[in-house]
Amino acid sequence: MESSASRPLVIGAGMAGLAACRELERAGRSPLLLEASDRVGGRLRTESVDSWPLDHGFQVLLTAYPAVQRELDLDRLDLRLFDPGALVRKGGHWRLLGDPRRRPADLWPTLRSGIGTWGDRIRVLRLAADVRHGPIERCFAGPEESTAAYLRRRGFTSGFVRDFFQPFYAGIFLEPELATSARMFRFSFRMFAEGQVGVPRAGIEAVPRQLAGTLERTEIRPGIAVRSVDARAAVLADGTRLPHGGCILATPTPARPATSPPQPTRAAATGWNRCLNYYFRARPDQAGPSRPLVRLLPGGGRICNLHRMDDLFEDEDERGGESLWSVTVLPAPGDPDQPPALEEDIRTELRGRAGLVASTCLRAFAIPHALPRLADLRYQPDPQDLILAPGLAQAGDTLAHPSLNAALDSGHLAAQALLRHPPP
Template sequence: MLEPAYQVDVVIVGAGIAGLSAAHRLTSAGISTAVLEAAPYAGGRMSTEKVDGFRLDRIGQLLSTSYPELRTTPGLDSLVLRTFAPGVLLHRDGRAQRAGAPAAGGSARGALHAVRALASAPRGPAPAPGRVGTPVGGAVDQARLGAALGRIAATPVERILARPEMPAGQALAQRGVPGRTIEGFLRPLLATLLCDPELTTSSRCADLALRSFASGLLCVPEGGAEMLPELLARALPPGTVHTGVRVTSVATTSVTTAEHGPIRCRAVLLATDARAAAELLPGLRVPDFHPVTVVHHTTDDPAPAFAAGTSLLLDADRGGPVAHTAVLSNVDPSRAPGGRVLISSTVLGTPPEGVDTAVRIHLARLYGTSTRRWETLAVHHTREAVPAMRPPHDLRRPVRLLAGLYVCGDHRDTSTIQGALHSAHRAASAILADLGAAGSMHRADPAPTLPRAA
């Protein structure tokens, strides 16, 4: 039993992937933990809607096989990643062109050889939309691009973080990269990776994103984005996660909830989004956010599935609202019922009026087929989807505010799945150091029962 002063060692506010992964690290070390989530379900922004057998991500952030935390986070051992084809397809001047493809395994040398091989491909007539043609730029440009990807894949993170910091768009212009390579490859790629079409993101964060791209393969979780929080929650002791519990105030030794009154503890970890954390702790910085809209379609027409294969298709011409699109049922068949096609397309920034119509018109050009009879499954708009990382950006914002009060999430690190998991790792380590890595002196039931409200 715990001492009467405490009902649980650590209360974690928020059941997104940061809070759940921190809970797993704490419970594995013998720290009794309660995770409180105001929503009726765990997962936060990493949610997946089910519609007629389709699994539709609300935000659909891309992952990379090079993310270290995906391999080292307890509870994600059984996560299955479905990879896109190496590199990306760039739609430019009416044709699709593959570029930036690393070799299997994602080595820097493999990335260089792959791009050089593309650069040496013979230049034939422009293929029809949807077919792969010569890469953007000539052989010299492609060799330079391959060399740059190879170098950044081999660059230690510490060296990237020591570079001068400026907006990513400005940094690209100062590095001697040909303008056609910037506009034809780097700008659309970084906009996709950072959810930032204007490239106002810190150049250090942009370099880290390029490093991940050059070191691995872009991917999505099998079954939808919700699989990450679902696997993490499933790995916790039964009863650890409590949904439908709204925390109204926090202190170093307690939280107060609307449903259960005060809950006494030895430490509190805020694992909510940045705005919710600042509401509980006024004075915490709330960043700007990048809005993201995801439009999901299905069709009986096999043309888009054939044209795109398992590739991520980007619009280098910026000829419409779609930043990137993919036939996700080709990449992850579990996201669509048998024999059906799922096309998921992402709009960055403020969506236009009549976004579905605008997206259909744009997709018709990108896939080279009529979209009039496509069925719209869902349009998900998230105004505060991804925290902005404008310079100066601290990639390692403190997770320990006071002894007994901690905070984690993608707003304390990089605005990625890797950043959310890494910040949780840092927060759990800080809590274990403060409470004692051996766990609590008086071991408690790892699934404490919450009190009833008075």
């Protein structure tokens, strides 16, 4: 083990901080990892209630992410996979929009769904071919434009955007206008097209836990917030000064410590998209076919998607004979971040728009800092943004684009940058 003054310090045990520790270990170092909260994982958090894994915000693992393939053992995560496509609520019925290339049996119901024109279907096929062409970095090339503008430019009909792209991507971007960069859209569309989409049996927090479990030489200390940091030492919330042998600041959320020199603003979020996530029980015979598909409610309102947890975790025992639904809500501007304040409105919306009569609300979570809004999205961080000073590096999804893939890559690359730029 390295002495406490010479070992690298990593602040923040989200995916970026964990990936940084892993890379430092690969270089023979023994990092100290400090985390303000009570556990590793950052924005990947799960609470187990009645043996349901309740994630704090609907979040999925895309198996095509290159960094996921590099850093995780997917088999051991026991992924529960979503079927490709979605069920769209239209005219009081759930209509299937499947991916017949992968599930030929979905061809006929998809053609009969009444969603999109023949032209839209051809445009989807062209889009999939375009975004999959060449290296992934190509998805991030070209001038910045919103996803909404990009879809218009590609000629999709407004009806297809309203019924499919808008509700589907509102749930991914956590904003209803599709103002998010088309770079993010192209990248995620490619990842959906190239791989599978799932949630670990134990919930999304199993992902950082697995990564933490691979660390052999890292000392992880939860419950320790860092107040400030420079290239030689960190100052903890209780005032303790902690010298280090190089530091990686993996704390993209606003609670990050002050830095000396200050963090360059180019790599900071200009704001955060938020969401609420309710888990409602309901009678099992409600709301359409029993398939692991995300369900979309086009046409406005606060609810943007829902799915029946039983369809993913179907091997579990009956839990009181009721189904459990995960409901993603995008609060309107001015709405409070307290889920109980909106619960009655959400129940009413569920009844009216999804035909679902919810009984107990098992849990509800507010995630005020879910996805960073970023000015200049890139696939991987700019090397210049990784190093604040010799001996002081930074990581986190805000350096590239909001995804697990970016968080993992940023940690990996920040560790390499720190090793190349040690403290003076």
